[in-house]
Amino acid sequence: MTTETPREGGVLAGLARFCYRRRRLVLLAWIVGVLAVAVGGFGFGAASNNDFSGGGSGSAEAQTLIKRHFPEQQGDTLTLAIKADRGIDDPAARQRIEKVVSVLDASPVTGPVTSPYTDPSLVTKDRRIARTTIPLTSQDVKKSEVASLVTAVKDASGGAVTLGLAGEQAQKAEAPAQGPGEAVGILAAAIILFIAFGSLVAMGLPIVTALMAIVGGIALMKLVGYVFPAPDFTAIVSALIGLGVGIDYALFIVTRYKDALKDGDDPEAATVRAITTAGHAVLFAGTTVVIALLGLVAMGQRLMTGVGVAASVTVLVTMVAAVTLLPAFLGFTGHRINALRLPRRAARGEGAGPARRTPAERWATAVQRRPVIAAAL
Structure with missing residues (x-):
């Protein structure tokens, strides 16, 4: 088993090492930061603004005439x-x-x-x-x-x-009080991740990371509302987008981390490897989402600008959480990433025979062998 940390350089590698080695400090900083922002945002944040007047659209001009x-x-x-x-x-x-x-x-x-x-x-x-x-x-x-x-x-x-x-x-x-719609989504994601990873620990890391990022992102959205006012549905939009991308980004990194452990890397080396590979994809994908959301500014409607900015803030927080908070969590789990496994997977063990290929691996092999047919389908 490899015991040395990888020699990769770069900002992401250094960040991953720092977050891994100073995991208690990083986790404490995130907890204190999220709590502070939550108190400020939910306690003193800007109220929702549902006045869609303003802007250069025809409906906005009509609303201005009615108001006048x-x-x-x-x-x-x-x-x-x-x-x-x-x-x-x-x-x-x-x-x-x-x-x-x-x-x-x-x-x-x-x-x-x-x-x-x-x-x-x-x-x-x-x-x-x-x-x-x-x-x-x-x-x-x-x-x-x-x-x-x-x-x-x-x-x-x-x-x-x-x-x-x-x-x-x-x-x-x-209308009756809103039910826990987001909770249903989280439960569905948890079940899917548990089946995919076969481990409660591996399933929990992406969800906990995403939830902390969402709370911080929505609280920041409330504070940003003083500069960019947004309607009352903005929090729901931000939460849904943040939940989706947050779990997705953390999933990339956890999957790469597990693969690195299988290849013989020690936990710190696996963390650095995961962040320097999947982390790049997370930052690129997140930046693309932010740019797309900020496209709402082109509508020329100030409240839709607020929606775009608020959702972008939430995505930015999930990106930061994926490359800072998640490495700290991986430092706590180490080789226990596969703890509390599904019975069928735990019983399968690590027998002497060759490892069975997963359905995903077989599917990927079939697509690579027949790329034209796969593209046509």
Whole structure:
């Protein structure tokens, strides 16, 4: 078994050696750094901005005109849908409808509401179905404020009258709390990695590295929001992209590390070899993703610029984690990278017979032998 560290030079080799040998310091720095950024970002970061006005697009110019000349209608709109079994002119139905229209009209977050009794175009010919539009006065109406309107409309329904509030903001107000969608993705990735590596330790390293990078990246995104404002969906976009690339980049390096150990390298040499080979691919791939995300700047819409910058920050953090934090983790695991293996793989052991080729190796050999056919397929 090789016991000497490789002689590779260069920045990545030196960085890998430092992170491996000073793994406790590197891990502590990452933990303290992520915690500090998380406190600053999640505690004092910029609030989301959903005002898509501005920029040079036609829709942005139209929104600017509405804000200038019709300020009470610059936000989104809601639609009040009305169904009266005995017609909207029934006295009991009319009382309910006029009451809810007056409540909506008096709300501080809505503009003038037109009653269906004053505009015949809002009522069907049989006068059983009607509607009216409720303009919101701002793009940033709070969910709780819209929820109170939805509740008022529901409370007004009854008897032979059915009332409902439609629109994007109403749907958001009624939507249940978001489930752990990212957690499902992480669980799926964990299962796939466990099957691929056959080891809980090897499976855990890419996921832990990616999660630490995502937390730090999203927290930084909140702080960057003071310079580049972004809408509320930016955190979800950044988390999904960060999770994907973070696991992917760490997977490259862990796979190369395991291969180096099989070739007889000691853990430090295997770490340096993994970073100086797969690390280059990680940096190149990450830079390409960052450039692609920053292409959103070309849209000329300031909030989309914020989305691109925020997602780019998350990818940059995952790149740094892959070439600094992961080598430190590898220093702690050493030869135990294959610990807690799948029973079938542990039982297979290291018998005297030749190693069986994996399906991936057989597939790669077949593609190399018939490259034209593979390309055509």
